[in-house]
Each structure stands twice: as C-alpha cells, then as structure tokens.
Amino acid sequence: MTSTIPFVLHWTTCHSHSFMESVQMTTKVSSCKSFSNPLQAKFNNFRVIGQVGFAPLWCSRSRSGCLRLRASISGGGIGGSQDAVEEEKQEKGLILGTERDGSGAVIGFHLIPQSGEVEVNEVNSVKDININNLKEAEEIEGEGKAQTRITYNIVFVTAEAAPYSKTGGLGDVCGSLPIALAARGHRVMVVSPRYLNGSTADKNFASAVDLDSRIKVYCFGGVQEVDFFHEYRDGVDWVFVDHPSYHRPGTLYGDTRGAFGDNQFRFTLLCHAACEAPLVLPLGGFTYGEKCVFLANDWHASLVPVLLAAKYRPYGVYKDARSILVIHNLSHQGVESAATYQNLGLPSEWYGALEWVFPTWARTHALDPGLAVNLLKGAVVTADRILTVSQGYSWEITTVEGGYGLHELLSDRKSIINGITNGIDVAEWDPSSDEHIPYHYSVENISEKVQCKTALQKELGLPIRPDCPLIGFIGRLDYQKGIDLIRSAIPEIMEDDVQFIMLGSGDPMFEDWMRATELAHKEKFRGWVGFNVPISHKITAGCDILLMPSRFEPCGLNQLYAMRYGTVPVVHGTGGLRDTVKNFNPYAQEGKGEGTGWTFSPLTKESMLAALKIAVRTYKEHKSSWEGLMRRGMRRDCTWENAAIQYEQVFEWAFIDPPYVSSD
Numbered sequence: 001m002t003s004t005i006p007f008v009l010h011w012t013t014c015h016s017h018s019f020m021e022s023v024q025m026t027t028k029v030s031s032c033k034s035f036s037n038p039l040q041a042k043f044n045n046f047r048v049i050g051q052v053g054f055a056p057l058w059c060s061r062s063r064s065g066c067l068r069l070r071a072s073i074s075g076g077g078i079g080g081s082q083d084a085v086e087e088e089k090q091e092k093g094l095i096l097g098t099e100r101d102g103s104g105a106v107i108g109f110h111l112i113p114q115s116g117e118v119e120v121n122e123v124n125s126v127k128d129i130n131i132n133n134l135k136e137a138e139e140i141e142g143e144g145k146a147q148t149r150i151t152y153n154i155v156f157v158t159a160e161a162a163p164y165s166k167t168g169g170l171g172d173v174c175g176s177l178p179i180a181l182a183a184r185g186h187r188v189m190v191v192s193p194r195y196l197n198g199s200t201a202d203k204n205f206a207s208a209v210d211l212d213s214r215i216k217v218y219c220f221g222g223v224q225e226v227d228f229f230h231e232y233r234d235g236v237d238w239v240f241v242d243h244p245s246y247h248r249p250g251t252l253y254g255d256t257r258g259a260f261g262d263n264q265f266r267f268t269l270l271c272h273a274a275c276e277a278p279l280v281l282p283l284g285g286f287t288y289g290e291k292c293v294f295l296a297n298d299w300h301a302s303l304v305p306v307l308l309a310a311k312y313r314p315y316g317v318y319k320d321a322r323s324i325l326v327i328h329n330l331s332h333q334g335v336e337s338a339a340t341y342q343n344l345g346l347p348s349e350w351y352g353a354l355e356w357v358f359p360t361w362a363r364t365h366a367l368d369p370g371l372a373v374n375l376l377k378g379a380v381v382t383a384d385r386i387l388t389v390s391q392g393y394s395w396e397i398t399t400v401e402g403g404y405g406l407h408e409l410l411s412d413r414k415s416i417i418n419g420i421t422n423g424i425d426v427a428e429w430d431p432s433s434d435e436h437i438p439y440h441y442s443v444e445n446i447s448e449k450v451q452c453k454t455a456l457q458k459e460l461g462l463p464i465r466p467d468c469p470l471i472g473f474i475g476r477l478d479y480q481k482g483i484d485l486i487r488s489a490i491p492e493i494m495e496d497d498v499q500f501i502m503l504g505s506g507d508p509m510f511e512d513w514m515r516a517t518e519l520a521h522k523e524k525f526r527g528w529v530g531f532n533v534p535i536s537h538k539i540t541a542g543c544d545i546l547l548m549p550s551r552f553e554p555c556g557l558n559q560l561y562a563m564r565y566g567t568v569p570v571v572h573g574t575g576g577l578r579d580t581v582k583n584f585n586p587y588a589q590e591g592k593g594e595g596t597g598w599t600f601s602p603l604t605k606e607s608m609l610a611a612l613k614i615a616v617r618t619y620k621e622h623k624s625s626w627e628g629l630m631r632r633g634m635r636r637d638c639t640w641e642n643a644a645i646q647y648e649q650v651f652e653w654a655f656i657d658p659p660y661v662s663s664d
C-alpha cells in the first residue's frame, strides 16, 4: 500500500555550496543526502535529495521553473488522519498543492502559492539553488503562512565596482548592492571594465581569471575583440571586460590632461560586451540566459537598454529581459557629436532614440545646429524602468533645475520612476572594527571616538585639542559638491575656534586653493589633496562634524558613513541629503530631542554658516544634546538589505509590464 507523510519543508538561507543545507526538513524527515556537486541537483530536472522516512525525497524543477518536492512512501500506519491534516494544511495554503499517483496517493507537493500571488519573503536567501526565476514557496513553521519570493538573474552594468575600481559613490554602490542581492537568493553578475593603469591598483584584478571567451564587437567602423575575466566572490559573478583601451595610466576616465577622448568608444564596448555576457559566459557551468534584468548604471551603461530594443529584440532575443536605468548622477549624460552615432553599432533607424539638440544658448556659434547624441537620453526613452538613488532625487530630476535638460522626458516617464536610498557597506564602515582607524568604538561605548580625533590631529600636525570642534569634508572637488561655497566661507569659518580638514581631488583650481588655505591657516586647516581611502575613514571617525554643502546630491554616501561613526552631518537640504539627515530638534520627544544633524537651505554662504555655527555651539555647550545626535545617527538602519528589498519590488514591477520597447 502506498501512503504519504505530510511534512513541512523549509527553504532557508544558504550561503554554502551544499545544496542540502538549503533544505531544512522540520518534521518527519529522517535524513537528507547531500550532493557532492550542487550543480548536479541544481540544474538537473529531477534528483533524489534526501529521505522521508525510508523513502527517497525528490526534487524537480517544472517547466515554469517551480521547485517541486516529492516523496513516495510505502507501508501503512499513517493513513487517513494524515490526509485530513494535509487537507487542512492545503486549505490554509500550507501545502501548496499535491500530486497523486494512480491509486490516489499523494506523491508530491507543489510549492506554488494557493492564490497564485507572489509575496516577497524578507528573510531567506537561496543563492546556491539559483534556478532561473525560481519561484520558491516557503512554509514557516509556527506562523502557518506561505511565502513566495521570486529570484532573478540580475546583470549590473557599470563603469566602476569597488574594490576593483572606484572614483566615487558609483563604485561603492556597484560593489555592495550586488552582494546584498546575491545574499537574498538572486543570481547576480556585475560587468565592468578590467582597468589596468600600471599602478598597485592593478592587483585588484589579480584573482580574476581569463575565461578565454573572446567575442567580436562591431562598432566604430570595425571589429573589436574583447575578452572576459571572471571572479566569483561573495556570491556574485564579477565579470571584467578586457580590451586594450582599458589599459592605460590615469584614472578610470581620464588623466592629468582631462577626460580620455575615446570614452564613448570605451563604454560602447562595455555595453555591447555586457549584453553578450549573459548569453555566452557559462559561469559556474551555466549561462545566465535571456531572462535577465539589466541594471544600467549612469551614462556609461546607457546603451544597454537601447541595444536590447534595437539590436536583440528584433531577432527574438531578450524578449523576456527587462532593463532598469539607475541614475546616480544626471549631470553626466555621455553627449557627443551627432556624427558619432554611426559608431555605436546601432541600426540607423534608431537615431531618434539618442538624438539630442542643444538649446540655442549652448551652441558653439550661430551656425551650429547643436546636433548631438546623448547616451543617457537613449536609456531614458528605452529602459523599462528608471531608478534614482534616493526618493528626493527621483522628483528633482523631473524639474527644470534638476533635470539637466532631460526633465521633460523624465516627467513623461514619471510613472515608472522610483527612488531607493542607497545603503552602505556596514562591514567596511563599522567604527567597532574598522581596520583603518586607530581606536574602535560603538554606540554603547562612544567615548573612544575622541581618541580617533586626537590621533587624526596628531597625524596631520594640527594642535591636539580634544575639545576643539573638528569639521571635515570628503569628496570630489567638483561644482556638484559646493566647494566654491566652502571656499567663500573659509575666512569666516577660520575666525571661529574650530579646526577644518578637507580630503578631495578633482578640479585643479580647488586643489591649489586647498594647499594655499593650509599655508594660510596652519593651526586650523588641513587640505589633503588626493584619493585616499584609509584617510577618508580616519576623517569620518575623527571629526565631530561633516560638512556637505552639495549643490545637488542624488543620494550621498559620506553623510551616511558619518552618521554611522557618530559624526554629525551639516548638509544642504537637497536630494538624498534631505532624505537621510533628519534636522535636529532639541525640544521633541519631551525634551530628549530628535534628529541626526542639520540641513540648511537655501544654498548660500550665510545659511551654511548659520547651520555650522549652531552645530558648533551645540557641540560646545550642550554635550548631552550632542551625544543624542551622535547616538541617533549611529543607530540608523543603513544596511543594503533594506535597499535590496525595494529593488526586488521594482524588478517585480518591471516584469509585470511587457518590455517598454519591443519589436512586436
């Protein structure tokens, strides 16, 4: 006689390579076998993965990608009462469908939610299961509630990904968010260039191996051969596109003479290669395939949505893929002369997608028709969805002031724009374990922070004064960051009893100004010109106040790092700064106070100085208020997990609609 044991299956977090560790049998499953090769279980259609009583437990994948678990039990003893239990569980949606053999006995359990609805499961990760768009249903013991989460094949396309390459926040985000998404069960690939500049930074790519999978890219009037390197780290496939144009001295985008003249070529290659990568690279033995969600970050990756629509979909490829443009900074759009369109490897009839006409005032002379191609615009009009790195910024880009000429197009697509505030790498940025800082502290033991301050003063040759308010600035010396405002306010700031440390590189004019200011105010000001990660950690830990007078700030990471280190931010109320820094109110919460810093507006020297003065006075005269500010900042939830969950929601929305641009 054939009978069935109802059992509870719990698919749970799995970071190891043992397939069976991802399956926890919570009742009546006597033992589980482990596959020596997880891929065997992962990609074969039907496999024995354990035992229920004495019977084998099978795992299979249906055509739709659903996981099915089956057990066929011989012998009596369980019978009818178990069927009743099963029925009851089905009613509650605990067992999400059964499969019966000819005799009517249950031989399988389908992990498909009863209602057909998809719920996002907030806790689990099944990276090692990794079946394309696996719909996993989960029964949580005790809660009696089934949850389902869809996992995706995600392809990040980016010009930077820390720790391999970084000039700013883009590198941070594309170095951390993929790991957070992989930890939640998605299969994640990051495609970026393999930069070699002959410096010690080249060793960042040392662990990436040549996949020996060369492809030909047809663009710029010829055929380019690119190669792929690969490293599997932290659950993510890091794929590096290799081409001689990525091997040269300087930064990622330029050298002392300015931006490289062939950046359009370099990033066109990146986009073409990134579109091929999921189709041709058998990572871990299997390609990602066509059903991917591409995250095209900033202008460098903006050709990706256009290529999907213009080069692939007309031939039936990537019909099931979706693309999301992620805007980290709208002020850079990849604009070049219209004549360069023919170089991009796109069909001529797609010119309109990239067409860009400069307003009259921006043209070089009276006869200049202002014709150009704008890569970011191409993505704005072809991507399935658009994301910015904070909610505030998602609105700002639809305004004349923040839209950098794209506000009308972006307003037209308002319904598919969302903002998700960046998280931070809480392991790298943790004052209780940071390898770059000399003393460690935490919200429970905040007193050691002052030691970091005096160590920093000592290292930089400033007078060692634990009680003197120490103000910091870290960032690119760029118009965006409001350096001109700091420059104009420095005479007044230096009149106060404060010290000021700036770390930054960029515009040579501001670099020279920092050096000159240091000479003029030896006892109070230090200007560190250059890009130095350890120093940035020391400043974040050692300062009392972080100043960020950014003209616009899509999200901003330094204020997030600062708050985590108990350093109180004083910021211009714009974009992500306004979203993340809560203005201090000493009277709220029955006098206990609330808020994590100060946001000032408008962006004038006067309002910035006023906010700084209040901050300095609070630091000096209201120690308990200051401690409250520090602690509230340190306790903020700024993990990537939070953001990753919101990204999943956007992926889901992207797949609900058909591709925004299709050839049908």
Ligand SMILES: Nc1ncnc2c1ncn2[C@@H]1O[C@H](COP(=O)(O)OP(=O)(O)O[C@H]2O[C@H](CO)[C@@H](O)[C@H](O)[C@H]2O)[C@@H](O)[C@H]1O
Binding pocket: 167, 168, 169, 170, 172, 173, 328, 329, 389, 422, 474, 475, 476, 503, 504, 505, 530, 531, 532, 533, 536, 553, 554, 555, 556, 557, 558, 576
């Ligand atoms: N001289 C230096 N030495 C060492 N480290 C330095 C440095 N100068 C900058 N950094 C580091 O570079 C990163 C800068 O990140 P930001 O988010 O502040 O700005 P960025 O404008 O580059 O990023 C853009 O993308 C990010 C990510 O989405 C958005 O947060 C942001 O608003 C948007 O402008 C931080 O990790 C910072 O510590």
